[in-house]
Amino acid sequence: MVRGLLCVALLSVTVTAHAETWPDKEWAKAPPLSGPAVDALNAYAFPARDDTHRQGIRTDALLVIRDGAVVYERYAEPTTASTPHLTWSVSKSLMATVLGVAYGEKRFKLTDPVARFYPPMKQHPTVSMADLLHWASGLDWQEDYEFAPLKSSVVAMLYTRGRADMAEFTAGMDAASAPGRVFRYSSGDSNLLSAALKGMLGHKAYMSYPWDALFKPLGIHNATWETDADETFVASSYAYLTARDLARVGLLMARDGRWGDQQQLLPEDWVAFNRKPFDPYKAGQDEAVPGGHWWLNREVQGAARPWPDAPADTFAALGHWGQALYVMPDEHLVIVRYGDDRDGSYRHNELLKRVLAAVQP
Structure with a gap:
């Protein structure tokens, strides 16, 4: 009996130590x-x-x-x-979290082709949502920053040729490998996810979705997420919290x-x-x-x-x-x-x- 009471007491201490x-x-x-x-x-x-x-x-x-x-x-x-x-690329994980809410609403499956939601990806018809989430689209992407700006896909996407429509710029890349086979870190993959979310929701619902689906339920009231000129959230880079x-x-x-x-x-x-x-x-x-x-x-x-x-x-x-x-x-x-x-x-x-x-x- 004493041992039982001791176990209950210890359990109580443990629960108190890690109360939620x-x-x-x-x-x-x-x-x-x-x-x-x-x-x-x-x-x-x-x-x-x-x-x-x-x-x-x-x-x-x-x-x-x-x-x-x-x-x-x-x-x-x-x-x-x-x-x-x-937050720079912390934005990528934020977009994954927003997408998690959409996944729970059964708006997409991991095996869905991205082209189902974002038509410019029809030229890469076998790239799935899971492939993008793994940075494994297979697209020929160069994630170089200050040290190789002339060869950098991400610099071109954010600041020059692709800045008006970042997802379309990425979808226009050639394939370098089969989807899902090779990890190749890509800010472009993250922005394709953002465009796919817009395709799932429609433009009007999309523009408030990060706030409606994630930020407001968590009690976040002071977040900013920049878009490109096509009003697609720059999921690769531009969330502020x-x-x-x-x-x-x-x-x-x-x-x-x-x-x-x-x-x-x-x-x-x-x-x-x-x-x-x-x-x-x-x-x-x-x-x-x-x-x-x-x-x-x-x-x-x-x-x-x-x-x-x-x-x-x-x-x-x-x-x-x-x-x-x-x-x-x-x-x-x-x-x-x-x-x-x-x-x-x-x-x-x-x-x-x-x-x-x-x-x-």
């Missing part, structure tokens, strides 16, 4: 982190800036949510808690698509698809392992995890110049990091290692 707190209008706040490990985190994330030469790590915002409550939050001017920050609002998306994903006590906003099988490695991916092709438009900290082909000091279940939305939304379900952690790192010195693993050290009791 949900943000209302504001996030709940836990006692802030302190101690040498927090000092070490601050030293890495917020070193003295050199804005003249744009060298070194420049963190604009760092937010840590544990068990649904804020345990660490710091900003560097001009960014504040109310500043919607450019505050750190606190982006963390809401992370909490949704950490809890397998549930929001609040009863609402299953994303189907569980959609979240499982997002978090499943793309099988044809070859180790070392990118800074993390691709899933369904999210990035995974998984071992593939015998290679070590990309972020060895973080748990294997860690997954993330990642963007240019150091934007990141990290989710650690088993650790009950959601981390948002915004930055402006121009020299490539920022390391995901180093930040995650220091955050994990700082949150240890």
Whole structure:
């Protein structure tokens, strides 16, 4: 009998330690982190800036949510808690999350050809929605930025030949391989997903859909998502959210698509698809392992995890110049990091290692 009472007491302590707190209008706040490990985190994330030469790590915002409550939050001017920050390619994972709502509404299947929803893709009739979500359309795409602008498909899409209609520009690419066979990171694939969503919904419903389907249910009221001239959301690059609002998306994903006590906003099988490695991916092709438009900290082909000091279940939305939304379900952690790192010195693993050290009791 004593042993039974002890087990019940221990269970009660465990449940209390990881009670599901949900943000209302504001996030709940836990006692802030302190101690040498927090000092070490601050030293890495917020070193003295050199804005003249744009060298070194420049963190604009760092937010840590544990068990649904804020345990660490710091900003560097001009960014504040109310500043919607450019997320760059974190936008890709946001579009995947919006599509998850549409998937739950049975508007499409992963096996559907993209051309069903976006007619310009009829010249690539076997490319499926899953292929785009895996960055495996097979289109001949060059995702190069500052160092190869003349050869860069993404620079041409965002700033020159393709900027008026980014999906149409991408659909006009030649095929380099069969769909679904090769991982080839492509901002164009992400913008084709955005155009496919517009085809599913119709223009009028599409223009408010990210807000109606995702942002408003999560309590996000200050998001901006730019469109191209064809009024297609630039899913590759141009969503703006505050750190606190982006963390809401992370909490949704950490809890397998549930929001609040009863609402299953994303189907569980959609979240499982997002978090499943793309099988044809070859180790070392990118800074993390691709899933369904999210990035995974998984071992593939015998290679070590990309972020060895973080748990294997860690997954993330990642963007240019150091934007990141990290989710650690088993650790009950959601981390948002915004930055402006121009020299490539920022390391995901180093930040995650220091955050994990700082949150240890």
